Amino acid sequence: MSSSAAVNVPAKPHAFAGVFGMLAPHLADLDRFLHAQLGAFEPEIRTMVDYCIDTSGKRLRPALVFLSGWREGKEPRADLVRLAAVVELVHLATLVHDDIMDEADVRRSRRTAAREYGPTAAVLLGDALFAHALHLATQFPTTEICAAVSESTRRVCAGEIVQTLRRGSTNITRADYQRIVDLKTAELFRVSCFLGAKLAGFAGDYVEAAARFGRHLGIAYQIYDDLVDFFGEETRIGKTLGTDLASGKLTLPLIALLERLPEAEAAALVAEISGQRPPQLALRLQQMNELGVFGVVAGAVETEIAAAKAALRPWPELSPTPLLLGLCEGLEAQVAGLGHRR
Amino acid sequence: MSSSAAVNVPAKPHAFAGVFGMLAPHLADLDRFLHAQLGAFEPEIRTMVDYCIDTSGKRLRPALVFLSGWREGKEPRADLVRLAAVVELVHLATLVHDDIMDEADVRRSRRTAAREYGPTAAVLLGDALFAHALHLATQFPTTEICAAVSESTRRVCAGEIVQTLRRGSTNITRADYQRIVDLKTAELFRVSCFLGAKLAGFAGDYVEAAARFGRHLGIAYQIYDDLVDFFGEETRIGKTLGTDLASGKLTLPLIALLERLPEAEAAALVAEISGQRPPQLALRLQQMNELGVFGVVAGAVETEIAAAKAALRPWPELSPTPLLLGLCEGLEAQVAGLGHRR
Numbered sequence: 264m265s266s267s268a269a270v271n272v273p274a275k276p277h278a279f280a281g282v283f284g285m286l287a288p289h290l291a292d293l294d295r296f297l298h299a300q301l302g303a304f305e306p307e308i309r310t311m312v313d314y315c316i317d318t319s320g321k322r323l324r325p326a327l328v329f330l331s332g333w334r335e336g337k338e339p340r341a342d343l344v345r346l347a348a349v350v351e352l353v354h355l356a357t358l359v360h361d362d363i364m365d366e367a368d369v370r371r372s373r374r375t376a377a378r379e380y381g382p383t384a385a386v387l388l389g390d391a392l393f394a395h396a397l398h399l400a401t402q403f404p405t406t407e408i409c410a411a412v413s414e415s416t417r418r419v420c421a422g423e424i425v426q427t428l429r430r431g432s433t434n435i436t437r438a439d440y441q442r443i444v445d446l447k448t449a450e451l452f453r454v455s456c457f458l459g460a461k462l463a464g465f466a467g468d469y470v471e472a473a474a475r476f477g478r479h480l481g482i483a484y485q486i487y488d489d490l491v492d493f494f495g496e497e498t499r500i501g502k503t504l505g506t507d508l509a510s511g512k513l514t515l516p517l518i519a520l521l522e523r524l525p526e527a528e529a530a531a532l533v534a535e536i537s538g539q540r541p542p543q544l545a546l547r548l549q550q551m552n553e554l555g556v557f558g559v560v561a562g563a564v565e566t567e568i569a570a571a572k573a574a575l576r577p578w579p580e581l582s583p584t585p586l587l588l589g590l591c592e593g594l595e596a597q598v599a600g601l602g603h604r605r
Numbered sequence: 606m607s608s609s610a611a612v613n614v615p616a617k618p619h620a621f622a623g624v625f626g627m628l629a630p631h632l633a634d635l636d637r638f639l640h641a642q643l644g645a646f647e648p649e650i651r652t653m654v655d656y657c658i659d660t661s662g663k664r665l666r667p668a669l670v671f672l673s674g675w676r677e678g679k680e681p682r683a684d685l686v687r688l689a690a691v692v693e694l695v696h697l698a699t700l701v702h703d704d705i706m707d708e709a710d711v712r713r714s715r716r717t718a719a720r721e722y723g724p725t726a727a728v729l730l731g732d733a734l735f736a737h738a739l740h741l742a743t744q745f746p747t748t749e750i751c752a753a754v755s756e757s758t759r760r761v762c763a764g765e766i767v768q769t770l771r772r773g774s775t776n777i778t779r780a781d782y783q784r785i786v787d788l789k790t791a792e793l794f795r796v797s798c799f800l801g802a803k804l805a806g807f808a809g810d811y812v813e814a815a816a817r818f819g820r821h822l823g824i825a826y827q828i829y830d831d832l833v834d835f836f837g838e839e840t841r842i843g844k845t846l847g848t849d850l851a852s853g854k855l856t857l858p859l860i861a862l863l864e865r866l867p868e869a870e871a872a873a874l875v876a877e878i879s880g881q882r883p884p885q886l887a888l889r890l891q892q893m894n895e896l897g898v899f900g901v902v903a904g905a906v907e908t909e910i911a912a913a914k915a916a917l918r919p920w921p922e923l924s925p926t927p928l929l930l931g932l933c934e935g936l937e938a939q940v941a942g943l944g945h946r947r
Contacts, residue, residue: 305763305788360732364725380770383706386728387766390702393732394759397739401752409751410743417736421647424729428722446647 331459352396359389422446431511452481483567489514673801694738764788773853794823825909831856
């Protein structure tokens with residue numbers, strides 16, 4: 264982990280900022296493509312769909328598509344743009360549904376679709392986005408893309424169901440946490456890399472390696488995101504810290520803290536997570552610092568990043584490899600940046 | 606409309622009871638197929654998926670698939686069973702989401718998924734059912750089935766969004782009502798007939814005719830369903846009458862009543878629909894009877910049934926034709942039965 268990289272953290276936090284410059288034309292094409300989709304929706308719901316598409320989202324999954332399918336000296340390829348739109352629409356649909364369930368008012372500095380149009384319309388709007396994502400996925404010559412994306416979508420939903428049903432429960436092991444993250448986050452990262460490399464025509468071994476890379480990067484990214492919820496800077500991440508504790512979501516920082524607290528303190532934390540006592544965020548952060556929780560969780564990110572890198576090691580000469588490895592370095596720098604701010 | 610048919614209404618109301626006897630092996634195959642899908646879902650959510658699949662649902666859309674793809678003397682075909690499962694899963698997913706939005710406690714004599722698992726899990730469970738439906742749709746040789754089903758799914762959602770946003774509004778014309786019904790109900794009927802006939806290998810003209818038949822039958826069925834909400838027998842339909850009035854849903858019987866009431870009475874009804882006054886169901890039913898609303902709405906059903914029949918008229922010799930026309934007669938008998946009970 265390079266501490267010099269950590270000093271130059273960008274003004275807006277973006278774990279993968281380093282490689283995003285080269286993707287500007289690709290992401291511009293993606294935006295044009297997404298907006299061109301509006302015409303495919305029924306006129307009555309176009310404004311609502313536009314509201315969902317027109318986010319200042321990070322477009323991480325499209326970036327994975329473009330980078331995994333990278334060929335030197337080529338214009339953004341139409342099939343990769345379409346695939347990027349598919350995975351982004353699936354992601355946007357899950358956000359619309361997440362925001363209903365979390366009763367979130369604001370995402371990315373504006374009202375959520377659930378708040379803007381009501382939860383009922385938002386359920387259906389998310390459904391329409393899902394349906395159109397899978398419809399776009401049928402516009403490839405074979406059923407392969409749609410099959411992979413629909414399976415991934417089901418796995419993402421399953422992961423979120425498990426997380427939802429476990430909310431407020433403190434009976435969650437690290438294995439349970441890993442399983443939830445694997446389904447709800449890593450799955451869409453995995454399929455983005457898998458299909459990006461596949462569409463670009465790379466050999467089967469490399470396509471599988473890209474999929475493994477994506478999965479491990481996805482797990483690493485989610486653990487990082489859970490770390491930010493405790494160790495980020497509110498002004499930088501644009502949201503309140505400690506929301507996972509307040510909403511009873513047992514993420515890795517809390518699991519690691521529970522493992523390390525003396526029995527009486529652990530019982531008090533359990534009562535906070537299960538909603539029986541008000542959350543003591545400042546105290547819990549202080550205990551995390553005293554008990555080395557940051558290091559433990561950052562170590563878990565590092566382990567996943569190492570697994571992601573290892574997947575690509577046999578193919579240093581293929582064009583996506585250095586770019587995808589650049590994502591790993593960007594994420595490492597972000598984690599180091601959090602460490603510096605503790 | 607045959608009044609002798611209306612005398613023999615079945616004990617359990619089923620608009621299409623007449624042709625369902627011959628479909629018993631098909632529907633048994635469908636049930637087996639649907640239950641075999643459980644293994645495709647993540648173990649953590651199988652119980653919930655099983656709960657949704659194991660309904661005493663009418664399986665209307667699967668019936669349309671089997672009948673539109675009917676070839677004499679053949680066993681239930683595997684591809685039609687798969688297609689029937691796709692459309693039924695899409696329908697079940699929309700029911701799971703509908704019941705969240707309607708805050709319904711009971712459907713088909715048991716707790717809704719939303720009540721059993723909570724609205725949050727139910728949003729995601731519906732998503733997982735959608736995703737798996739479209740995944741099954743990719744298990745055909747070409748992308749055609751999945752493309753048609755995903756487009757229909759989007760249209761169904763769009764129709765429900767429009768209906769949701771209009772709830773409590775009395776500014777809905779007959780054209781608006783027709784548009785909502787066309788999207789939210791007729792679309793899945795249409796695609797069931799279209800793809801059933803297509804998979805069975807009928808010629809393009811007939812496939813298009815089956816699609817038109819399905820669309821008009823779907824509109825007719827929804828208008829009938831809206832009529833039942835006022836003119837059904839509670840003990841027979843297993844739900845409370847007048848729910849559309851109580852929930853501010855401006856269906857055709859209410860539109861027709863509004864058109865016929867004197868100004869002051871219409872204003873009072875508008876206040877009931879928009880939730881400003883408690884609904885006066887008995888009074889409104891009496892007015893519907895006095896002003897001939899039943900006949901007007903039954904006439905609208907009849908018009909759609911006539912259009913459905915007309916679509917198939919050029920092909921009396923093809924095996925689905927008499928069966929699909931049988932559905933029309935069943936629905937006519939149901940409407941006549943409602944008329945007898947007024």
